[in-house]
Amino acid sequence: MSDKEPLFSTRNIKLLTNPLNDENPITVQVLGICSALAVTAKLKPSIVMAISVVVVMAVSNVVISLVRKRVPPRIRIIVQLTVIASMVILVDQFLKAFAYDVSRQLSVFVGLIITNCIIMGRLEAFALGNKPWPSFLDGVGNAAGYGVILIIVGFFRELLGSGELLGYPVLEKIGLYNIGYEDNGLMILSPMALITVGIIIWVQRYKNRILIEDK
Amino acid sequence: MENLFNIFVESIFINNMIFAYFLGMCSYLAVSKTVKTSVGLGIAVIFVLGITVPVDYLIENYMLKEGALTWLGESFADVNLSFLSFIMFIAVIASMVQLVEMVIEKFSPALYNSLGIFLPLIAVNCAILGGSLFMQQAEYQNIAEATTFGLGSGVGWFLAIVGIAAIREKIRYSNVPAPLRGLGITFIITGLMGIAFMSFMGIKL
Numbered sequence: 001m002s003d004k005e006p007l008f009s010t011r012n013i014k015l016l017t018n019p020l021n022d023e024n025p026i027t028v029q030v031l032g033i034c035s036a037l038a039v040t041a042k043l044k045p046s047i048v049m050a051i052s053v054v055v056v057m058a059v060s061n062v063v064i065s066l067v068r069k070r071v072p073p074r075i076r077i078i079v080q081l082t083v084i085a086s087m088v089i090l091v092d093q094f095l096k097a098f099a100y101d102v103s104r105q106l107s108v109f110v111g112l113i114i115t116n117c118i119i120m121g122r123l124e125a126f127a128l129g130n131k132p133w134p135s136f137l138d139g140v141g142n143a144a145g146y147g148v149i150l151i152i153v154g155f156f157r158e159l160l161g162s163g164e165l166l167g168y169p170v171l172e173k174i175g176l177y178n179i180g181y182e183d184n185g186l187m188i189l190s191p192m193a194l195i196t197v198g199i200i201i202w203v204q205r206y207k208n209r210i211l212i213e214d215k
Numbered sequence: 216m217e218n219l220f221n222i223f224v225e226s227i228f229i230n231n232m233i234f235a236y237f238l239g240m241c242s243y244l245a246v247s248k249t250v251k252t253s254v255g256l257g258i259a260v261i262f263v264l265g266i267t268v269p270v271d272y273l274i275e276n277y278m279l280k281e282g283a284l285t286w287l288g289e290s291f292a293d294v295n296l297s298f299l300s301f302i303m304f305i306a307v308i309a310s311m312v313q314l315v316e317m318v319i320e321k322f323s324p325a326l327y328n329s330l331g332i333f334l335p336l337i338a339v340n341c342a343i344l345g346g347s348l349f350m351q352q353a354e355y356q357n358i359a360e361a362t363t364f365g366l367g368s369g370v371g372w373f374l375a376i377v378g379i380a381a382i383r384e385k386i387r388y389s390n391v392p393a394p395l396r397g398l399g400i401t402f403i404i405t406g407l408m409g410i411a412f413m414s415f416m417g418i419k420l
Contacts, residue, residue: 030398033240034341078309085302093298111301111348112341117241190235191409198395198402205394 015137019145021208025118026149027201032118035109036150037193043166045105046154048095050147052110054140056087057119061139064127080123081114088113118146153196161187219363222355226367229416230349232342233375234409239342243376244401253380254373256337261369263337264346267311268365269358271304271347279303304347312337342372379405 025031032053039045060083071079092110095103103110113119122142127135158164163171163183171177186192232238239260246256278284279300284291320327337343346368355361382404391400 027398030244031241033244034237034345037237037240081305081309082302085305089298089301092301112238112345114301114305114344116341186410189410189413190237191406191413193237194402194406194409198399198406201399201402202392202395205399209394 012134012137015134016141016144019138019141020148021145021204022210024145024149024204025121025142026146026197027204029118029121031121032116032146033197035112035116036146036153037190037197039106039109040150040154040193040196041157041161041188041190042105043151043154043158045102046150047147048099048102049106049109050143050150052091052095053113053116053118053146054143056084056091056113057122057139057143058136059139060084060087060119061122061127061135062132064123065130065132065135068128076128077120080120084119084123085114118142149197149200152200153193156196157187157192160184161192219359222360222363223367226364227371227374228412229418230368231371231375231412232345232368233372233405234412236345236349238345239340239372242337242340243372243379243405244398247376247380247383247401250377250380250384253376257369257373257376259337260340260342260372261366263308263312263315263343264365264369264372265362266315266365267304267308267343268346268350268368269362270307270311272350272355272358272361274303274307275300275351300348300351304344308343308347342368375408378408 019025023029026033026036035049035053039049060080063083064080067079088111091113092103095106095110122138126138130138155165158166159170161184163169163176171181171183230236233240233243242256247253277286279296281295281297282292284294284296316327346365349368350361350364353364355364379401383401386400386404395403
């Protein structure tokens with residue numbers, strides 16, 4: 001960070017907020033789809049996954065940014081993978097110790113944060129060429145953009161699929177079942193995650209016309 | 216033998232990497248624009264999965280699992296290194312991809328040229344690491360089962376990417392709503408294909 005630039009200058013704020021919409025990692029950059037779809041059947045694992053990715057991404061972005069001048073370009077991928085993998089092992093052990101049931105639900109997908117292209121992608125595209133503080137903001141911003149989509153998908157899938165939010169039976173309390181509503185079991189199945197993301201993309205691009213792809 | 220066949224069919228259709236677990240979606244979405252390139256990437260994935268899963272199986276069972284180091288001596292019997300599995304697997308995958316690339320370049324330049332940049336890309340394809348991690352969870356009895364599982368997952372991935380590429384080639388001539396064009400419609404089609412693949416789920420092998 002240059003001595004003059006304030007900690008939260010407009011440029012830095014942009015790094016944080018852009019990935020939430022215009023440069024969303026999932027719906028625009030097409031990064032990190034795999035894990036986004038697999039863990040979103042319920043809201044709770046989605047939130048845990050979002051937080052894990054924020055942690056891994058922020059720390060590895062800062063670490064890579066700190067060592068960026070010392071690492072020869074030829075071995076950078078191995079260095080990146082090592083940093084990410086160590087962070088992921090920490091997160092995984094932490095979840096196993098303090099949130100064992102969520103850790104069971106996430107199963108291999110915590111491990112798959114390593115190959116989550118969102119992290120590799122941002123390390124390559126940003127942290128290798130920028131100072132630690134902007135890299136930190138970029139990491140948090142992108143991971144948050146990823147988390148937002150995860151939480152939206154998780155919200156709808158749990159609400160429509162099992163009628164609950166975080167295990168609390170919302171629809172039953174409202175009394176929807178009494179007037180003949182039934183849970184849509186399809187929403188829990190994995191293909192609906194894809195279709196939900198497809199619809200989110202549709203809505204987002206309808207609102208934000210610049211993102212529309214040419215044929 | 217029958218057991219192996221079951222694992223093979225199961226990993227292709229029932230536990231399809233893409234439609235059941237969404238693994239390798241990033242390259243699946245990025246590369247599936249034409250059938251030709253997707254065939255190349257698909258073959259490379261089969262190849263690498265067929266090699267890395269058995270190698271990771273050996274590492275898991277003779278180095279990482281609790282009691283796996285017994286062959287070194289009795290004092291190692293209760294060493295459990297399984298928390299290292301992520302870093303070991305990813306190292307194996309990265310080096311295997313590098314090795315496979317060099318071997319293919321040496322012995323079959325034609326295949327090497329047709330695979331092109333897809334080989335190095337595979338190192339960060341989550342289907343590969345996912346294959347090893349599912350293998351670890353499934354606790355297969357012997358290396359033949361693990362290899363079959365690896366090959367089957369690769370074939371499943373191959374079928375999925377070639378299928379979507381063929382559909383995307385056709386859909387270019389259709390009138391898709393503008394905001395859905397490209398990425399959006401691909402997601403929805405994949406979802407519909409996933410629903411179709413779920414009909415295999417009832418099959419008990």
